Amino acid sequence: MNLIQLTDLRPEDIRHIWALVNAPGPTLRGTVAWSFEGNGIRTRTTFIEAFRQLGLAFTELPNLLKTSERACDLAGYLDPFYTVYVVRETNHARLSEFAAASLRPVINAMSAQGHPCEVLTDAYFVDTQIKPLAQARVCLWGPSTNVFRSWHGLAQVLGFELVQVCHRRFHEVLPQVVFAEPSAMQGPVDVVITDSWPAGAEADAETQTDMTPLTEEHLAALGNPALLPTPPFTLGRELTVDPVEYPGFVGYAQKQLLLPVQTAILRWALGAASDAPTGGDRADR
Structure with missing residues (x-):
């Protein structure tokens, strides 16, 4: 079972994952192929600890998918040695291609198009600690990022509505997402989520009026909701x-x-x- 993007999952998959959060489970066997592009301080810390807690060995394979080898060849040679792949790779298409070629599960620890593990974590928090997602009003503040695209996917799968606040030039037509401009956004909302602006946004902020940081006044207008800034956040920017x-x-x-x-x-x-x-262990395939 791969986790490349949330739209590949069914509602029951997501609820199953969340049900496992507090459920006891067995010690697992096998070795994780671990490839991690960039810093990812929090994600790196918690995944390595998760491997340890589950009893999984792990081998670091730097820049796993940056080779010129075909994905099918790479998977064919490596699959016999590994039980699961956890990969942070900017090139989402390359990651998807490898996942399709491999007989082992592949988990996207972040790509340019999504951050499914982070969003499943934050959505679990909202669903259990703030308000069930089916009833919550979740606001994304800023233009679309990989984190926000995973939120889009989650809303599509689970069928709840998101509000995304950004300048109209960033608006899109997406299922389950309502876009609004900062000047037109009305509360109340239950939680506001921010993410680091895309590369080059600082220049836009200096020369244009289409990048609007979240302010204390905005939060007041939204009913002083819970604030969940996706780290790393930068004061004075998003x-x-x-x-x-x-x-x-x-x-x-x-x-x-x-x-x-x-x-x-x-x-x-x-x-x-x-x-x-009812599913069996895919690692035995």
Whole structure:
């Protein structure tokens, strides 16, 4: 079972992953092929700890997908050595191609088009700690990023509505997403989520009026909702309000959920017998 983008999953897959967060499970066997582009400080920390807690060995393969080899050849040579791949790779198409070629589960630890593990974690927090997603009003503040695209996918799969606030030149036609301009956005909302602006946005902010940081005044107009800034965040860029000084900040501890959710994702992907009695263990294929 791969996790490349959230639109590949069914609602029952997502609920199954979340159900595994607090469920006891067996120690697993096997070796993770681990390739991690960039820093990813939090994601790297929690995935490595998840491997350890599950009893999985891991081998780092730097720049796994940056070789010129065909994806089918790469998978054919490596699959006998590994149980699962966890890969952070900018080239989403290359990652998808490799996942299609491999007989092992492949987990997207972030690509240019999505950050499914991060969003499954944050959505789990909203669903369990703020309000069930089916009832919550979730606001994304800023232009679309890989994080926001995973939120788009999650809303499409689970059937809840998102509001995304950004200048009209960033508006898109997407299922389950309502776009609004900052000047027209009305509250209340239950949670506001920010993400780092795309590369080059600083220049836009200096010369144009189409990049609008989240301010304390915006939060007040939205009904002082919970604030979940996707790290790393930069004050004065995607937001001007300091989350630490805002009463509705979800707190640094919220990201501790990355560990149990990523552990649950690995258990789901590997299809451990006690977790998925009707599915079998794909790692034996």
